[in-house]
Amino acid sequence: MSADVAARRGIPDASVARLPVYLQALTSLAERGITNVSSEELAAAAGVSSAKLRKDLSHLGSYGVRGVGYEVDRLAFEISTALGLTQDWPVAIIGMGNLGRALAAYSGFATRGFNVVAVLDHDESIVGTVVADHAVRPMSDLDTLVREDKLAIGVIATPADSAQDVADRLVAAGVRSILNFAPCVLDVPDDVVVRKVDMSTELQILAFHEQRRSGELDLTDEEVAL
Amino acid sequence: MSADVAARRGIPDASVARLPVYLQALTSLAERGITNVSSEELAAAAGVSSAKLRKDLSHLGSYGVRGVGYEVDRLAFEISTALGLTQDWPVAIIGMGNLGRALAAYSGFATRGFNVVAVLDHDESIVGTVVADHAVRPMSDLDTLVREDKLAIGVIATPADSAQDVADRLVAAGVRSILNFAPCVLDVPDDVVVRKVDMSTELQILAFHEQRRSGELDLTDEEVAL
DNA sequence: TAGATTGTTAATCGATTAACAATC
DNA sequence: TAGATTGTTAATCGATTAACAATC
Structure with a gap:
């Protein structure tokens, strides 16, 4: 082989x-x-x-x-x-809150072969404003983005309670790869790959280790004997 | 047991x-x-x-x-x-770029038992400015934060090339838990726990699956036979 | 050739899964 | 009791590690 x-x-x-x-x-x-x-x-x-x-x-x-x-x-x-980085991958960021705006401005995308082709938000009062050189687009533009810009990866930067709705819309538009920053589990078809980035989860794992650290200092004799 | x-x-x-x-x-x-x-x-x-x-x-x-x-x-x-979330954990965020400011403004910390006690930056022109109700403090305040605020967790939101330096300072100050947002590997003593959050890495993993997806469409007969 | 370091093998380790006895 | 669902066991699966033959 x-x-x-x-x-x-x-x-x-x-x-x-x-x-x-x-x-x-x-x-x-x-x-x-x-x-x-x-x-x-x-x-x-x-x-x-x-x-x-x-x-x-x-x-x-x-x-x-x-x-x-x-x-x-x-x-x-x-x-x-092997990773498929010889081509540029078109990415859209959905949700222009603090995190979404920070991601839109992040220079690390471009240098690693990812091209932010659009930023979107469902809030009409935000649509049209400019974030990091992109005019914020409405959710209804997703189909066009997949068709015309070959959008392949959707980045969800919304609050948890709208994340599933956004995921559904991405999937309906034909996006098969999702990076989810919202602190919730997404339900998607089998052929869709979701990766999750969750700082709360990571902090909680750190808390576990911190707590265990202090716990070890006062084990009882019985516990130490085990 | x-x-x-x-x-x-x-x-x-x-x-x-x-x-x-x-x-x-x-x-x-x-x-x-x-x-x-x-x-x-x-x-x-x-x-x-x-x-x-x-x-x-x-x-x-x-x-x-x-x-x-x-x-x-x-x-x-x-x-x-079990996770040690019955107490609040004091957290400091280091690096007030786009990401650091977004993290400082993120409400998800407080609701999950984490308390942002300080935000810091090594840039003197940023120190003293206000980010999400916190006056940005200099790196030299780390010792004080560990002593007086029981700072337990450091969040690194700097560019990759300053992350190791920040990690060294956190460790020197006595911090044993680090959440690293910088796209680099940190070298720390064995008793320090580092968790890494890296959106570039996650995107690259998605790219791998996207590429494999398109690759599967044109397997040769020989390959299919394997 | 002698020294160094890869690529692979085989053993170990840990995580996942299926199945079911325990028990509410 | 009958039905349901947990907690645990044992089997399977996959990932890690150590060791070394292959080979530059």
């Missing part, structure tokens, strides 16, 4: 989720003028073990040289290709 | 990461006036299987009634307790 086919069918989810981190590390190395790197060094920069890194990369193909390591640019290119 | 001890030592990471989602679903049910729920119903609302839900909850203790289900308020309280 060619590497291309391997990439297309079975890269494990856990590996796919780490590829962007490797790409980040490689970009950072390239900026510092480093042209070659070993799995040990790259793994350290990415915060994983070298065995895990090599295993992950083995799913893409064989782009290293035994006894030498990896060429930074080459590996970055191969990971970009 | 008592449930309390079980909770304190061994809840699997994967389970901990899902508890906030269950809490979200329970809160939503409670708002709709629902007082009792089965594992099947709650699992559906949280987007997981009922077996997984029951397994996760079993790590906290036994708070359901066989043949009946769970009391919504009770279960929400038990999960909150």
Whole structure:
């Protein structure tokens, strides 16, 4: 089986989720003028073990040289290709509250191969105002965006109680990839991929660890004995 | 072993990461006036299987009634307790760019047991200006915040190239929990917990699936045969 | 060649799932 | 009691790790 086919069918989810981190590390190395790197060094920069890194990369193909390591640019290119970043992906941001406006102004999209083609809001009093060089468009423009701009990814930055409605409209318009910033679970068809970014969830996970930290200081004897 | 001890030592990471989602679903049910729920119903609302839900909850203790289900308020309280959300956690946000200002204005912190005690920036021309009712403070205030406000969690909202420096200062001041919004890997001591929120990473994972989707449409015969 | 490091194998570990005994 | 649903067990599945043969 060619590497291309391997990439297309079975890269494990856990590996796919780490590829962007490797790409980040490689970009950072390239900026510092480093042209070659070993799995040990790259793994350290990415915060994983070298065995895990090599295993992950083995799913893409064989782009290293035994006894030498990896060429930074080459590996970055191969990971970009595997992730589908050789093309630009048209993105729309829905919900122009604080978060939506911050996302619209975020320069990190463009530099990573994502192109914000539109920002939208269902509030008529916001539609038409300008946010980060984009005139805010009405929700009814979604069909047009999918048809004319090949909109592929919808970013939901609305409050939780409108997120499901927005997701339904995105799906109806033909969008199959959704990034959800609203703190709620979305119900979508099987062929739609949803990724969730939720700072409350992350903070709560940190709280768990903080609390466990203080809890460990006063274990009873009985508990320690276990 | 008592449930309390079980909770304190061994809840699997994967389970901990899902508890906030269950809490979200329970809160939503409670708002709709629902007082009792089965594992099947709650699992559906949280987007997981009922077996997984029951397994996760079993790590906290036994708070359901066989043949009946769970009391919504009770279960929400038990999960909150397990996560350490019965107390308020003091949080500081560092970096007052677009994202930092959006986070500072985000109301979701307070409603979920997190208290933004300060916002900071290293840029002297920003220090002293007011963001979401907080006067922006200098980085040198970190020690004071840890001592006087019991600051426990630092949120990094700076560009990638200053994130490591900010992390070092947080750690030096005694902060052991960090939420990193900068697109980079942080190097911290073993006892410091870092969670990362990275929209670029999430978009890249979506891009992978989008690309695979279109790739599947034109598999060659040889590839299909595999 | 000698030294270094990849790519892969096999073993281990942890998470998920299905099934059902316990029990309300 | 009969029906329903939890909490737990055991089997399966997938991910991680260590070790090393392949090879530059």
